[in-house]
Amino acid sequence: MIQAILFVIMIIGGTALLSWPLGRYLSWAMDPSAGQGRPNRVTAAFQTIGGTATTQMQDWKRYVLSLLGFNVVMFVVCFALLAFQHDLPLNPDGRQALEGSLIFNTTSSFVANTNLQHYSGEVAMSYLSQLAALMWLQFVSAAVGLAALAALARGLAGRQLGNFFIDVQRATFLVLLPLALVVAILLLFTGVPMTFQGAAVATTLEGVQQTIARGPVAAFVAIKQLGTNGGGFFGPNSTHPLENPTFWSNVLQTVSILIIPMGCVWMFGRIIGRMKHAAVLFTVMLILMGARITGAIGFESEPTHAFASLPVTQDVGNLEGKELRFGSAAGPVWAVVTTSTSNGSVNAMHDSLNPLTGLMPMIGMWLNEDFGGVGVGMINMFLYIVVGVFIAGMMIGRTPEYLGWRVEAKEVKFAMMGLLSHGFFILVGTAIFAATPWGTATLNNIGPHGFSEILYEFSSAAANNGSGFEGLGDNTVAWNIATGAVMLLARFIPIILPLAIVGSLSAKRRATESSGTLSVEDGTFAGMLTVTVVIVGALTFFPAATLGPIAEHVMFMK
């Protein structure tokens, strides 16, 4: 238990400390000319690369249109590369053509920064598909999220939003690229492969042939973690010993998952010029995530129920689906961290987590804001803030305000639409698939756990997470199309609506904050926000949770 506590403090505390200087760097990289109109040399270079559309400031509509236009290009390039992978180079193991609905699902998934994978990397993808289609999107889709947050923050600071094409380049070249390079090289030292040779064929000590898939893994894994992408090079993701070979590679990857989402909160605070407010948000997020980590470690220390009646030692926790080299706390900690941040990589099989442990990642995806995906996590939190200050304002009978902007019916409607769409996609999707063979014919477990597999899959798609209860046989046309569509809608609705809110706010006159204004920097606000998150976010899903993980726990674990 002492080791588990030390492990959590090292990972979470260490990353929180590192996120502070990173936040400073992020705001420098994403928002260098705060307030001044003159472009610096770097911006000038990005204008040269990007061409004419990069030179003028954009209002929220033009910013959103640019963002969508870029995503269309991302989609087309990835779709084409995947569709023709069998004719393209860098395919030493001779990977074949992919089925159409799988290409749609995979492309949507990586465009939407989700990385839900209905294929297994080492079975289905050529090295070119892995790198030029999937890894490329892991860079630029994360950059899109960071750009959107920078624009949102500038708008709230009362400035112009900026230019999407400049922001996305800043995020790619100044933030993600250098960080990925550092992490990839560190991963090499922990023993992650980086080769363009095809699979190795071994003859084992007992004389059996074993084909060992490998590839350019280190480069891929670094950006997979940093960009809250989560898509593995190999099918079983970071449980695979070549994707995550040691205790220390696991520590490095866990930190990489969390660091940018944490830094985003500080970047937000710096751009709006309210670091105390950012500290309050950071604390709320840390508490919500910490509660789930505590729960997960506790629930997972229960031994595997299926072995209870057998002559198997019962003094270690549940080891099904886990690797030994990471230590006992690493699985539950990662399960929470990866779903808190919409990353979705795994270092243990979530399908084989104890029932209530499996509920913790689901709650993380339902809330999807502490700390959330790169850029978009903080944007989701902004939606909760809008609703929170509105409720608080109603309770004390004052005009709701946020940072001096008057929050009125229109903004709250947009925020609620954003938040409720999340529940709509998850619950309606789950209901349809639980009632039809589209879902029921694809299950790997019976009873409430089978229901959990469906619920998890839609939660993962709607949260742009990408992890799964992977026993689900999800490579079917129905799953591919349904989750593909959900991922795209759930990606762009919560980016467009907040920017629309900011557009609507900044058309108003900004009030100066006075002693009568509801403070956003104290414990009352923190409490109000937490309550809003829990009531709006979690309670929506409580009935579904009782049918899945809670029912399974009551039936078996007692």
Next chain:
Amino acid sequence: MEFFLSSIRIACATMLVCVGGYTSVVWAVGAAVTPQTAQGSLITTLDGRVIGSRQVAQAFTQPHYFWPRPSAVDYNAAAAGGSNKSPTSTDLTDRASKTIAAFGATPENPLPADLAAASGAGLDPHITERAARYQAERIARARNVPVSVVNTLIDRSAVSPGGVLTPDRLVNVLEINLALDNVAIR
């Protein structure tokens, strides 16, 4: 229209730098600094035959070798995966019963839990020190050596993967089996 033009130009630039440039640099560093692990940590015999990867479990079923943890994919390192069964599933009870029979575990001498549970990728190269000691007697008998020989080998092979943060020591199955074969030759 100009949105698309700018998007295409930026797509090309990011493709060039983040896929072309970045991958080449990481590959070059790997080839120069960690050539062995960059190729997948392969173990070869003196005459160049590949035996396996020290990071990847392979099947062992003969009594004179240490056996790894169960694998849901039968140690297929070209299509790895876990069982993805709920810990409450009776399928796991059935699978573990077979493993227990193979090891001959009894209520008085229960099987260490890591030998009953399959790993996430089905390729976990390690077993716990306890699981290694559990197999020492069988191996000693099969090889016709004193059990102390096997235990000494376990002492030498067992390491804590995370130092003080992971008190349970682990043994790499392929490496200790290679060491076993070397002892037998001597």
